[in-house]
Amino acid sequence: MTKSMTGYGKYSKSTEKYDISIEIKSVNSKYFDINFRLPKSVSALEITLRQPLQDIFIRGKIDVRIDINMHTITKYPSLNTDLVKVYREIFTKIAEEANIENKPKLDHFLRMPDVVDYINDDSMEEELEKITYEAVIECAKKLDEMRQKEGIALEKDITARLHNLAENVKLIENAKEDVFEIWKNKFIKRMQDMGVDANYEERIVQEASIMGEKADITEEITRLKSHLIQFNHILKEEYPVGKKLDFLSQEIHRELNTIASKSSKQEIISTVVESKAESDRIREQVQNII
Incomplete structure (x- = not known):
């Protein structure tokens, strides 16, 4: 399940004795951070509501505003x-x-x-606190529904970008196959440019092998594939997922950087640049996930 951290909820309840209006706003935060603005008549609810709201929201910066208009004397x-x-x-x-x-x-x-x-009037105070508590929880549920809807949209966007990344990894994997021949031809051309006899096949093969090994990106591609599989699994099967996905998105970006630094083949570099753009967008989206 994927939920966004941003949302807005509003809920009102009226009785013969009072009108209650609740507003709750939620934005991104690494942790659970809640702030209350409530009248003195229900100030005790700040402590009572903190844990139930944390159970609902898990993470995010939460602002809770409670307004009460009394129709009777308390x-x-x-x-x-x-x-x-x-x-x-x-x-x-x-x-x-x-x-x-x-x-x-x-x-x-x-x-x-x-x-x-x-x-x-203690009985009225208890009644007011009870009804206000219930109203806040209802408002929180409305906000959470909005966060869930936005989370579905985020998951859809991220899934599409993960698919693009997976396709790009295939392109990179196919493009890396002739890396030995590329380095071999580079050495032959360099020796020819220097006027050196390019018939030292053994020496050229040896140097090309060394450079080909340094430029080998097989491990990075393997890790990338693993990260993408794991990312998809966490996105669809776990909750909360934000912190795990944030870590994985950083790892994906790191592997792409390593591939770019190792490879001199233009086809691979171009694909990595495109992949990093997708990865950056995923990282931005993940910041908004619980």
């Missing part, structure tokens, strides 16, 4: 009568000590801290 004011009595005694004592005739007024008490407290 906190009720409560008068702290004991504290009011304490303040009144303090005010009275101050007035006596300072010989002040004015009595404390209502606004004097209201300015004092904790005179009026607010009591949470």
Whole structure:
């Protein structure tokens, strides 16, 4: 299974008591990195949601935004009568000590801290957290569906490019067969250009063999074939695959570079250049896969 790391999900839920709006965005990242923007009323969900969202998204930079519009009261004011009595005694004592005739007024008490407290409706808070949690998970599933659809498109594109690479490897393999003759003819021509007798067949064969061995790309071609087979298998059979495919794409690129450095045959070099363009595009696509 192949999934992309980029996507966007939106989900809304309304009740008689509140409206909940969820937005989740996901972009590329080597690791799982999540950021929450949520109201204070459901701040505890930041811890509760982290693991379930990681289980869904696996990897990527995730931004979660939660907006809640309340239609009802969740906190009720409560008068702290004991504290009011304490303040009144303090005010009275101050007035006596300072010989002040004015009595404390209502606004004097209201300015004092904790005179009026607010009591949470715990049952409503629990209900709000539960519904918000469910809404976030639904939104995450919608985003994940989008990432899966984009992953299918990525897999299709990469598979086509892998096929092109496999065809190019066949061309390279066929083109390498006459490498000995190429080097042999090069030595004969060089000796002729230098005015040296080119009839030293044994010497020419020996030198051509040495250079042919240095230019041999059989091992690189074998590894390339193996990498392409493995790449296709991982792409279609495993999940998550992004990090494995990133490593394999680097190995494919490295083998192509080695072939280019070893070969002096224009046909091979041209095919390698074309193959590296495909390989580069695969590497770009892989960066977006989970």
